[in-house]
Amino acid sequence: MKQAYSVTAAELAKRGVNDVPPELMSSANLVYSSPATLAFNSPGAQGFGVKRAGLAVPGSVMLLVAPACCGRNTAALGNEASLAERFFYLMQDDTDIVTGRHLTRIPEAVKEVCDACPEKPSAVMICITCVDALLGTDMERVCRKASDFAGVPVVPCYMYALTREGRLPPMASVRRSVYSLLEPAKKDPAAVNILGFFSPLRDDCELYALLRSAGVRSIREISRCGTFEEYKRMAEANFNLVLNQEARYAAADMEKRLGIPSVELARLYGPDRISKQYKLLGQAVGAEFDDSEPRSRAEDAVAAFRAKYGRRTFAVGEWLNADPFELSLSLIRQGFGVSEIFGTVGGANFVYVRRIAELSPGTKIYSNLSPTMMFYDGRDADCDAVIGRDAMYYHPSLPGVPWNDERQPFGHAGVRALFEALGDAFDGKEAAR
Amino acid sequence: MKSMLKRLSPFAPDQSGAVSALFEFGGLIVICDAGGCTGNICGFDEPRWFTRPSAVFSAGLRDMDAILGRDDRLVAKLQAAMKDSGLAFSAIVGTPVPAIIATDFQALKRMAEKRTGLPAITVATTGTRSYDQGASAAWLELFRTFAAERLPVEPGTAGVLGATPLDFPCLNAGALLSDTVAKLGWRTVRCYGMGAGLDAVRTASSAERNIVVAPSGLAAAEYLKKTFGTPYEIRCPWIPARTLETLSGLAGRNVLVVHQQYAANAVRDAVLSTAPETRVTVASWFMMTPELMREGDFHIESEEAFIESVANGGYDAIVCDERLRVALPRSLRDSVVDFPHFAVSGRLIEEG
Numbered sequence: 147m148k149q150a151y152s153v154t155a156a157e158l159a160k161r162g163v164n165d166v167p168p169e170l171m172s173s174a175n176l177v178y179s180s181p182a183t184l185a186f187n188s189p190g191a192q193g194f195g196v197k198r199a200g201l202a203v204p205g206s207v208m209l210l211v212a213p214a215c216c217g218r219n220t221a222a223l224g225n226e227a228s229l230a231e232r233f234f235y236l237m238q239d240d241t242d243i244v245t246g247r248h249l250t251r252i253p254e255a256v257k258e259v260c261d262a263c264p265e266k267p268s269a270v271m272i273c274i275t276c277v278d279a280l281l282g283t284d285m286e287r288v289c290r291k292a293s294d295f296a297g298v299p300v301v302p303c304y305m306y307a308l309t310r311e312g313r314l315p316p317m318a319s320v321r322r323s324v325y326s327l328l329e330p331a332k333k334d335p336a337a338v339n340i341l342g343f344f345s346p347l348r349d350d351c352e353l354y355a356l357l358r359s360a361g362v363r364s365i366r367e368i369s370r371c372g373t374f375e376e377y378k379r380m381a382e383a384n385f386n387l388v389l390n391q392e393a394r395y396a397a398a399d400m401e402k403r404l405g406i407p408s409v410e411l412a413r414l415y416g417p418d419r420i421s422k423q424y425k426l427l428g429q430a431v432g433a434e435f436d437d438s439e440p441r442s443r444a445e446d447a448v449a450a451f452r453a454k455y456g457r458r459t460f461a462v463g464e465w466l467n468a469d470p471f472e473l474s475l476s477l478i479r480q481g482f483g484v485s486e487i488f489g490t491v492g493g494a495n496f497v498y499v500r501r502i503a504e505l506s507p508g509t510k511i512y513s514n515l516s517p518t519m520m521f522y523d524g525r526d527a528d529c530d531a532v533i534g535r536d537a538m539y540y541h542p543s544l545p546g547v548p549w550n551d552e553r554q555p556f557g558h559a560g561v562r563a564l565f566e567a568l569g570d571a572f573d574g575k576e577a578a579r
Numbered sequence: 580m581k582s583m584l585k586r587l588s589p590f591a592p593d594q595s596g597a598v599s600a601l602f603e604f605g606g607l608i609v610i611c612d613a614g615g616c617t618g619n620i621c622g623f624d625e626p627r628w629f630t631r632p633s634a635v636f637s638a639g640l641r642d643m644d645a646i647l648g649r650d651d652r653l654v655a656k657l658q659a660a661m662k663d664s665g666l667a668f669s670a671i672v673g674t675p676v677p678a679i680i681a682t683d684f685q686a687l688k689r690m691a692e693k694r695t696g697l698p699a700i701t702v703a704t705t706g707t708r709s710y711d712q713g714a715s716a717a718w719l720e721l722f723r724t725f726a727a728e729r730l731p732v733e734p735g736t737a738g739v740l741g742a743t744p745l746d747f748p749c750l751n752a753g754a755l756l757s758d759t760v761a762k763l764g765w766r767t768v769r770c771y772g773m774g775a776g777l778d779a780v781r782t783a784s785s786a787e788r789n790i791v792v793a794p795s796g797l798a799a800a801e802y803l804k805k806t807f808g809t810p811y812e813i814r815c816p817w818i819p820a821r822t823l824e825t826l827s828g829l830a831g832r833n834v835l836v837v838h839q840q841y842a843a844n845a846v847r848d849a850v851l852s853t854a855p856e857t858r859v860t861v862a863s864w865f866m867m868t869p870e871l872m873r874e875g876d877f878h879i880e881s882e883e884a885f886i887e888s889v890a891n892g893g894y895d896a897i898v899c900d901e902r903l904r905v906a907l908p909r910s911l912r913d914s915v916v917d918f919p920h921f922a923v924s925g926r927l928i929e930e931g
Contacts, residue, residue, distance in 0.1 A: 148663050148664065172639055173639065173641065174656075175639070175656055175659065175660065176609060176636040176637065176638060176639060176656045176657065176659075176660045177614060177617070177636060177637040177638075177639035178636055179617050179618075179621045179628075179635045179636060179637060180632070180633075181621075181628070181629055184618060184621065184622045213592070213675045213705070213706040213707040214589035214590065214592045214706065214707060214709075215589070215592035215593075215594055215595070215616055215619060215674065215675065215706030215707070216615065216616075216619070216675075216706070217584075217588060217589040218588070218589050218590075218591060218592060218595070218619045218623055218624065219618070219619045219622060219623040220588050220589070230588070233588065234583065234584065234585055235583060235584040235588065235589060236580070236582060236583050237582045237583070237584065237589065237707075238582075238675075238707060239582070239707050240678070240705055240707050240708075242707075243675055243678060243679050243705070243707060244678075244679060248582075251580065251582070254580060255580055255583055258580055258583060258585070259585070262585045275615070275675070276612075276613055276615070276645075276675060276676050277675050277679060279642065280642075280645055280646075280676065280679045280680065281679070305615065306613075306642075307612070307613035307614045307615035308613040308640060308641055308642040308645060308676070309641070309642055310613065310614060310641070311641060312641070312642065515639075517636060517659070517660040520632065520634055520664070
């Protein structure tokens with residue numbers, strides 16, 4: 147019987163980023179589907195996929211123009227009644243997907259959508275799929291025509307799963323779409339946008355207080371904009387803070403169209419590196435950030451966990467609010483063990499692989515998407531706790547946290563919350579699971 | 580507009596039906612997509628996927644695979660995944676991407692069989708049709724491929740054709756169907772795809788009779804009749820108890836039953852058996868067998884047509900999945916008798 151393929155951090159670091167084993171590369175294999183992989187095997191499957199993300203614009207509705215299969219799981223996304231009422235479908239048949247004749251129906255469909263809404267929507271987001279990717283549809287043009295016909299802004303959202311590993315993956319593209327309705331506005335030097343997520347940062351994130359200490363009065367996130375008017379004020383920002391690489395393209399577009407520059411911060415789980423990053427941010431924006439208090443609270447939380455539960459050894463997954471390699475490195479540097487990482491190795495995170503190889507050379511690295519994961523048997527794993535929804539799938543009997551809440555952890559508050567959640571899980575508190 | 584859904588969301592598509600039919604037979608299933616369809620099928624339409632390890636894969640197609648039609652790469656990946664896996668066969672299920680680029684599924688089948696040395700099944704689903712059409716094609720292909728040998732008939736053995744969670748929304752529906760069929764006097768019951776596996780398919784010719792419980796099983800039943808002379812009957816022997824319990828309240832009313840046709844007919848029979856004065860009409864969004872339609876029964880062509888038919892039909896009770904409630908006139912929304920249909924709502928029930 148085959149075994150799940152893994153490589154140690156030492157072996158992988160030795161091979162280098164240009165010689166990653168094909169077993170870890172999804173493009174070289176069939177893509178295995180297990181409940182551990184659902185969130186990242188499909189751009190519309192769970193959480194904020196393209197469909198739900200496209201509705202981040204307040205007051206907008208979505209028209210999915212696709213074969214029925216592409217809209218099927220929207221019923222699950224729409225369990226929340228208010229969300230269900232914002233989805234509409236124009237279904238393509240066999241002839242449509244070959245000839246593209248559905249395109250002529252879109253303006254009328256947009257009008258019908260507007261007529262069906264109790265209030266005129268702020269925008270109609272049109273979600274298109276692999277079909278139109280292959281047909282080479284000029285959706286910008288179709289949207290302009292639909293907008294003229296229906297008298298409402300119409301914005302394309304490209305749910306092109308075929309381009310997931312391309313220059314502009316669907317989740318990067320949709321971030322550009324949701325900010326595309328912003329129009330040039332007079333700048334407010336005391337306004338900042340936070341880009342990257344479709345749900346807000348945790349309320350206790352120190353980033354808010356740090357920005358306010360530097361004189362920032364308006365901190366806007368799209369998910370906290372209650373109205374379309376509020377959303378439009380995001381165009382006033384002095385700069386954008388990009389907290390997720392997938393928002394880089396949107397930020398670049400906003401810089402070009404609206405003249406808003408951006409600064410990028412990474413989500414980190416090592417308090418020392420978080421502090422360093424804040425220092426660099428301060429230098430970039432001409433302020434000095436004092437993060438000593440939140441840092442101290444984060445370090446206390448780590449220390450309290452370690453004191454109570456010892457130097458635990460974790461399995462770390464990638465279906466979570468972290469880069470699994472960065473999180474693993476942070477855990478190792480804080481005195482914990484990491485025996486397994488389920489993650490996708492790439493140029494951006496290989497730097498962490500090299501550091502893990504130095505500190506924990508035997509850490510095994512798996513690809514969730516490898517066909518050999520069909521044979522994964524966690525009974526031999528040398529871990530006693532898990533972080534990540536996928537890791538919890540592989541080790542259902544171990545204590546751990548899914549750590550993929552929609553409220554986004556960031557900075558020292560994220561570190562503190564993670565270790566508090568882990569503590570809850572070890573105490574057997576239901577909420578942590 | 581006929582092709583629009585403004586109140587409902589799309590029902591299970593053909594590719595989900597195909598995977599659902601093939602799910603339990605120990606094959607490696609490749610969904611010929613970029614990843615999104617697999618996410619929909621596994622994450623929404625196949626409830627068994629959450630309960631057991633399974634060999635369902637996405638082809639992981641990328642734009643250049645589609646543009647260049649790189650079937651050889653797909654088959655090479657399939658061969659690598661099959662190697663030493665112990666799986667009995669491979670199955671390749673279509674989606675809109677191969678439909679657009681006109682993938683030759685027959686050629687894929689031959690290439691896969693040659694490279695793996697094992698049987699391969701291909702189902703040319705397109706993602707634009709309904710789940711029962713995909714399931715029907717998959718059942719037919721499965722029996723064509725594996726039910727090759729004519730065996731002596733084993734008296735008292737019945738095969739159940741067409742059972743999937745999409746029509747029978749219980750994880751133990753196979754056992755429930757088998758039990759009810761056994762109570763009809765059959766000693767051995769093989770519920771294909773929900774309990775009975777590939778060995779049962781291989782010996783399908785030994786069944787004394789097949790019982791077709793959903794329209795998706797009919798093509799395979801006809802194939803087995805034509806090939807081996809196995810007679811079949813259409814009968815949906817199980818409907819959820821909680822639906823059955825509420826039917827007595829429908830006596831004397833004008834009732835519309837909406838489900839897969841055989842299940843809806845079973846409800847009609849149940850109502851009329853105790854209250855023959857009741858007027859019962861059957862409608863379905865899915866495949867309907869014309870011979871089993873009674874006067875007034877109709878196929879639902881679109882959401883718009885459904886709304887209109889219900890509004891003009893004079894019905895005072897609707898037996899349907901409660902998900903359809905939002906498409907009913909407000910005056911009828913309290914008159915719904917819930918008849919769960921996973922292909923409509925993606926909702927499982929527990930029973931038995």
